[in-house]
Amino acid sequence: MTRALRRLGQSVLVLLIMSFVIYGLIGLMPGDPVDLMIATLPNITPADIARLRELHGLDLPIWERWWSWLTAALGGDLGNSRLYGAPVESVIAGPLLRSLMLIAASLTIALAVALPIGILAALRPRGVFDTVANLVAFVGLSMPTFWLGIMLIMLFAVTFGWLPAGGVPQTGAGLVETLRHMVLPVATLAVGTVGQYTRYMRAAMIETLNQDYVRTALAKGAGRWRIVLRHALRNALIPVVTVLALDFGMLFSGALITETVFAWPGMGKLIFDAVMGNDYALALAALLLATAVTLLGNALADAAYGWLDPRIRRGSKAP
């Protein structure tokens, strides 16, 4: 309980610091929203500029703006998006759902494919399967996302006409139509991730299989698959879980290219637009959400460590 509270306190502190850092960094970027308006409005007057700066709170020092945002946010008001003219939470809702759909599907597929391949490759290092798996993993890792996305569109949407080239299904579209729109972006995201997790899983499993307890088990006559699945897998999963926890937040905010290529407006694009458009309230909320998701991912990873290796849960030290 104490540990959980400490963890929660640390997370709140991280979010607080991050909010100030994000606010400060956006504020330090050259060109505020009113500067950009001046460039497009030939008749704007100095009085207009003063009025607009005051209206958007840009006439105040950054720390003062941040403080007023923070006090409002603690009261449940995340503010209005300057770009979209709507409450931040309503602007985020749609992209958040779409991002979660992509990430959940791509991670599930990536893990379902990568973990078995990594394990099988580790059983016979430098064997035929391992060589092919390595090659495929490297190809997946090396392919630029935008290129892969376009190639998949050309193949499955243009050449075969099987799947939509991009976009989101219209309101009321059924499950099949929604899934059809998701296939290509999910595949694009998953390909790189599969390569990455295959490599991690393979390396971790090879190292685990070289541990003394595995050799002892083999000497005692335990079956190979029993050793792998019952004894080695749990230990080998620890580094994979670490990477997965870190990736979760990154995938959440970093699928920008996939979202752009497939016209699938998610959190990556939203964050990019908010930062470039100097939309403090929206950028802050979206980036803090990404931070919170990363923290949550790490907390879940810690819990998973305890399940995978009870010594970690008990806090015991290795001999």
Added chain:
Amino acid sequence: MVIVRICLLLAALFVVMPAQAQPAKTLTIGITQFPHTLHPTIDSMAATSYIMGLARRPITAYDADWQLICLLCTDLPTLKNGRAEVVEVSKEVGDGTGRGIAVTYTLPPKAAWGDGTPITAADVLFTWEVGRHPQVGISAAELYRRILDIKVVDDKTFTLVMDRVGFTYNSIGDFGLLPAHIEGPAFRDDPAAYRSRTAYDRAPATPGLWFGPYRVTEVSQGAQVVLERNPAWWGPSPAFDRIIVKAVENTAALEANLLAGGVDMIPGELGLAVDQALAFEKRHGSRFAITYKPSLYYEHLEVPVDLPMFADVRVRRALLHAIDRQSIVDQLFGGKLTVATTRVSPLDWIHHPDLKPVAFDPDAARQLLDEAGWTPGSDGIRRNAEGQALSFPLQTTAGNRTRERVQQVLQAQWRQVGVDAQIRNEPARVLFGETMNKRQFKGAMLFAWISSPENVPRSTLHCDEIPTEANAWTGQNYAGWCDPKMDETIDLIEVELDREGRHVLWRRLQEQLMDGMPDLPLFFRSEPFILPLWLKGLRPTGHLNPSTLWVEQWTVEQ
């Protein structure tokens, strides 16, 4: 059983063919930008104007022939037809001459909002109230401020009293009419919060917000806007039951969408660059009708003329002589662009036909630079008497592939005459929000202006429009150009109501531009429209008023 179901679902994903088949009466348009707001006046974005063209009408607009016409009025007011008259106003307002103009418009008798409520002068009054309210945050508030009074003649007729007399007196395309019966309560409750309460963003599918041939029925933020026939539309019936405007920012993906049938057309206003369209045409030209509409996008170079290096007009002229603009147009853009003589488009009626573009002549460039005191150094770069090299940054928006290609040609061609240009690009928000706006650039800036026909270049050339800290960096005269004679011509053009008289003044201005060379003209861009072969009647405009304003004229060839 579960496995069988999964297999059936997977099969269904691929069996539903073709992937992008649209209902017969649906047109899907692919554009490269999604509007942040659908409110007609709060912010100005090309994507907003494009979509608004389907669902709203400005009171006046420039048509595809670049003529000012009525779209939401019965007769275009002129001094001749008596709908406009010069009146006395206070000398405290406007240009201080005490002369204003009263302009009377009549809304079409059947004009109604999408919910059937008639559009009346009360909506005009309400829009004016919102537009000039300081707390609403409308960025282009100048038009609303210039209106001193609105006199309601009857339900459909109103007279605007403007604070000054100018030849554009009857053009009020930026007056974005708002429905008082829907937006009124949100505005009056709290004008400061109106921006975040407007139904245009909160409930954009509200029928009463729209009054074009179509009305917005669904908005997927960042992805697409769905529009359907507006039953209250009083004009000719449009051809499609539904139009979907889909945003695909990545142009390669947009092309793929077009090929896959995900979109039917890519408009020139927000579509591919000319070089991309040319490449597309080579591969798939036979499947689409591809046209290149010469536009009022004026691509040019600006240098800070108040810096000693660029103060001498001979240097500026030499820089232009050294650029083979026709070759750039031919090689990079398939000859689809028009080399610019000055900032006045050859398609604009005010164009001076006797003036010709400065010729590509590297020898003349070298001679001019010699005369200006810039002689070649041992490294081939020219230097002046103080030893300063003729070397400067060449900047544009980072990531703009077309401009980056032009930059490389400019750099190479200038190098041939001993000029060293270093490419130093910046993101748009930095370039336009800081470097250019605050006049921090020390070299050549490559960018474009877009304007309406017969656009007076006050904000970009007048001495009063040089951005400084004292005027809060307003004005767009980034080059710092100041010529009292040119100011005088600009002032005279603005108030000259006689067309012929104005024509003479415009010619004088273009001669002054050729002599003074406040900027280096490159070319006028073209907008590539990639349309399905069956779509007829779409007339690109080439200026700020999008082709969607005439969507009811689009037809389907069976």
